[in-house]
Amino acid sequence: MISSRRLAVDVGGTFIDFVTLDPDTGAITIEKVRSAGALDEQFFAGTQKLGLDPADIDMIVHGSTMVINTIVQENGAKVGLITTTGFRDVLELGRGSREDIYDLFYKPPPPLVPRFLRFEVPERLDSLGNIVTPLDESAVADAAHALHAAGVESIAVCFLHAHVNPVHERRVAEIINAEIPGLRLSISSEVVREWREFERTNTTVLNSYTQPRMDAYLSKLDEGLAKRNYQGAFAVMQSSGGITSNAIARDVPVRTIQSGPAGGVIGVRRLCEELGVDNVVVADVGGTTFDVSLIHEGKYLERSSVKLNRRPVLQPTIDIVSIGAGGGSIAWIDSEGGLCVGPESAQAEPGPVCFGMGGQQATVTDAQLTLGYLDPETFLGKRIQLDPAAARSVIKESIADPLGLSVEDAAAGIVHIATMNMAYAVRQITVERGHDPRDFSLVCIGGGGGLFASALLRELQMKQAIVPQNPAVFSAWGLLNADYREDVTRAFLEPLDGVSPPSLQSQFDILEDEAREWFRGQKLANTELTIERVAEMRYLGQEHTIRVPIAASDLEGDNFGALRKRFHQIYEKAYAHALPDHALEFVILRLVAIGAIEKPPLFELDALTPDTELRSGKRRKVHVADARELVTCEIFDREVLAPGAQFEGPAIVEEWSTTILILPDQQVTVDRFGDLLIHEKN
Secondary structure, X not given: OOOOOEEEEEEOOOEEEEEEEOOOOOOEEEEEEEOOOOHHXXXXXXXXXXXXXXXXXXXXXEEEOHHHHHHHHOOOXXXXXXXXXXXXXXXXXXXXXXXXXXXXXXXXXXXXXXXXXXXXXXXXXOOOOOXXXXXXXXXXXXXXXXXXXXXXXXXXXXXXXXXXXXXXXXXXXXXXXXXXXXXXXXXXXXXXXXXXXXXXXXXXXXXXXXXXXXXXXXXXXXXXXXXXXXXXXXXXXXXXXXXXEHHHHHHOHHHHOOHHHHHHHHHHXXXXXXXXXXXXXXXXXXXXXXXXXXXXXOEEOEEEEEEEOOEEEEEEEEOEEEXXXXXXXXXXXXXXXXXXXXXXXXOOOOOOHXXXXXXXXXXXXXXXXXXXXXXXXXXXXXXXXXXXXXXXHHHHHHHHXXXXXXXXXXXXXXXXXXXXXXXXXXXXXXXHHOOOHHHOEEEEEOOOHHHHHHXXXXXHOOOOEEEOOOHHHHHHHHHOOOOEEEEEEEEEEXXXXXXXXXXXXXXXXXXXXXXXXXXXXXXXXXXXXXXXXXXXXXXXXXXXXXXXXXXXXXXXXXXXXXHHHHHHHHHHHHHOOOXXXXXXXXXXXXXXXXXXXXXXXXXXXXXXXXXXXXXXXXXXXXXXXXXXXXXXXXEEEHHHXXXXXXXXXXXXXXXXOEEEEEOOOEEEEEOOOOOEEEEEOO
């Protein structure tokens, strides 16, 4: 058993999921509440439903979509920018490349900080961090007061070459904190220590843009927990797949952009370690988004940067492709008369029409109910009574009649398009990364994952589809499996042939010292650390880089022969060619320090006994893809599906928080943990 009672909370766009872990038995208890209204109030409503007294909890791990939603919906804070003289317009100039070279009317995204809120101050460092122009401190104070008078809620500071030497930025922070106490501030050297001026500035601005909202939310949670005598640790999930402290998440919220889906990836990796499955596509189907990621040879793929709303963010993150496809995705007809699904969502409020909470537009959930996949009487443990008539009516009026289709065909079209959108996202994370989806298993989690697992398995011809226990709250369970993690990065633009293994070791030693200091500052000094080293490298003269793991042997030998070979192999895997005779160079060094925590146990269930009755006796007629008429599906209660149970589709498996659809000519086996393993019969 484990030594502490923990609570994991995953705040999604439609529901908030709760999982609590009992230290005595290792058993988990789950709960869901709608993410509507004040999120801090819903947080405590969920703990109350669980019957939890926060004073009895030793640790809370929190995952949230707040930061990514703030960026995507562009409802963040009013931000000011202070930068080096001559660099006021970096945000506006951006990069010369265009995302869509065929769009004759292409417009780049407008900067989040308008020009009148961007101030220059005299200061300058060279590329080595040497002071060329001293900081004009009076100009800093004047700029800060001007921005404060303009009503900014947060200030971003980004100076040229501050990633090499942060001395000027740190002095600016001291001045502003003294002149205007309480004004939120982000300095680039504490947000991202990497080169690329536009990307670094944009990341710092996004941090300031999301900081007030994240800080206010976490502060309310802190206050509520303090009133309830909570004394334990409060950790927040990062995009990197590791957890950090509540204080860090408040100061650097941009670290948590992929906080929500990251928990699901960590949970799937833990499960697949136990199952002995190394190559997995993780598909998380929620109410608002479809998040897909890849685990290859037991490790999830990582990226050093992402784009959100066409804006770059320099932060280590699990490689996740997200699209607007989920249960709440809205179906609509475009100007050419084509049926489209998403990316807009009905979200938690008002939700799908069938929820009866004011929704007016047809959604994927309305279509699934119309096709017979969902039982209107038992949805979400009978907490929400679905209205099939309302779902049929809205599909008829908004989709079927305008397209000249039957209601069933229109509903089937909605589900099919959502499935194809998801399949395309899976191909993005596999084929476009140099992997064949047919070599991978598919693990479907999220409240809607079970309804798409079989269709995606068939469309992508994957090895198998796995639907774990409690898939609707699986990301929250995954949070309980996350370790503390601190990433330290430095620019290191040096040719490979000009660096020796000892000199590279000394660079990583500096990064390791900084990481260990962070753990000491978080009162985790006794935590045993695992150190991982990565270099971003490229062929000399290139613009883009690839991530190359640095082995201990690379730093101990006389040359980098093995590292050079590893680079060519990774490059060829990604781009189908390599240049073995071309010179290489380092660009960025990354060190990852991981402090492991105890993991919740995975319980093996009692095996199937001969007298166990699997079939509930219930049947339901549903519309299944490729079938010309209604298909009769057997209904199985997941609670009675013990290890060793087998059955064939068409079938539907129901549990309190989700529904799993099995297509004709597919077979299901229940493994020792109660997971459903779905295969094509042939």
